[in-house]
Amino acid sequence: MKDIQPRFASDVAFIAVDIGDRQDLKELHAFGQEQDYPWSVGRPGRETLKTLDVIVQSTKIAIDTDGVIVYRAGYGEGTSKDWTSVFEMLSKVTPGT
Amino acid sequence: MKRPRVGLLAIGLALILAAVACADGTTPHIDTAIGAKITPEIPGTSVDWPSQPSTAVTGKRCTLSGGETVESGWSGKDTGDNYCNNCFCSNGVLGCTKMACGAFIPTSHPGSNTPAPIDTSSASKPPTVGGEDHANRRVGNQVGDISPDFSILLTTGETLYSSTIRSDRTPAFLFFFSPS
Numbered sequence: 001m002k003d004i005q006p007r008f009a010s011d012v013a014f015i016a017v018d019i020g021d022r023q024d025l026k027e028l029h030a031f032g033q034e035q036d037y038p039w040s041v042g043r044p045g046r047e048t049l050k051t052l053d054v055i056v057q058s059t060k061i062a063i064d065t066d067g068v069i070v071y072r073a074g075y076g077e078g079t080s081k082d083w084t085s086v087f088e089m090l091s092k093v094t095p096g097t
Numbered sequence: 098m099k100r101p102r103v104g105l106l107a108i109g110l111a112l113i114l115a116a117v118a119c120a121d122g123t124t125p126h127i128d129t130a131i132g133a134k135i136t137p138e139i140p141g142t143s144v145d146w147p148s149q150p151s152t153a154v155t156g157k158r159c160t161l162s163g164g165e166t167v168e169s170g171w172s173g174k175d176t177g178d179n180y181c182n183n184c185f186c187s188n189g190v191l192g193c194t195k196m197a198c199g200a201f202i203p204t205s206h207p208g209s210n211t212p213a214p215i216d217t218s219s220a221s222k223p224p225t226v227g228g229e230d231h232a233n234r235r236v237g238n239q240v241g242d243i244s245p246d247f248s249i250l251l252t253t254g255e256t257l258y259s260s261t262i263r264s265d266r267t268p269a270f271l272f273f274f275s276p277s
Binding site for chain 1: 192234237238239240241242243244245246247248249250251252253254256257259260262263266267268269270271272273274275276
């Protein structure tokens with residue numbers, strides 16, 4: 001993902017969402033810096049995991065500008081080629097315009 | 098003979114005073130007892146609130162094109178001039194599909210309002226829904242659904258809401274991870 005995301009950083013908000021036990025955002029920020037993540041890092045708000053039905057790590061959800069889920073994959077699902085296609089679709093298409 | 102009468106009067110007065118005392122003194126005592134019973138239940142009630150969707154408690158209402166107001170979390174057809182578009186109210190922000198309603202009158206063109214097929218398959222087949230109209234979609238978690246209301250607390254101090262994606266028109270790719 002580190003090879004793909006930077007190409008689309010200006011068009012697509014990529015966010016790594018920690019679903020572990022870490023609650024402190026400062027600690028999470030430090031972790032992101034340690035890992036040299038080029039993307040935003042955060043943790044789910046209240047009810048978000050339940051709302052989005054995220055029950056396993058490495059779940060990936062892409063949402064277009066109209067708020068429509070255009071891609072969803074679970075643990076071990078998806079390839080670099082898939083993700084590139086998703087990023088290209090999200091960055092090029094502006095539905096409704 | 099006078100002593101018993103005085104005694105009876107004294108007893109009578111004592112009973113009257115006791116009755117007045119009960120009326121004034123006992124009632125507050127009961128109220129206190131009731132208050133003592135109710136008070137411990139309040140924290141229990143507040144503990145239950147977090148399980149409710151946040152929008153149900155704090156979400157701002159949205160105003161439809163026809164002037165009606167709906168609760169946060171509502172989804173459905175807009176009204177007024179935008180009657181043909183599906184909308185979603187998220188904390189005061191109304192996101193709608195962008196069809197030109199005059200071009201899609203169901204009664205005169207019954208086939209023209211049929212939504213394009215929605216790809217509900219897994220990750221191996223990235224869908225190509227971008228650019229098509231988003232009418233008749235439901236709120237859900239699957240590909241093709243309008244994303245339900247959610248929030249992500251970012252380490253920058255900002256919060257990404259599902260409504261932000263629509264209002265800022267910036268697509269998002271969420272990767273849920275659990276570092277060991």
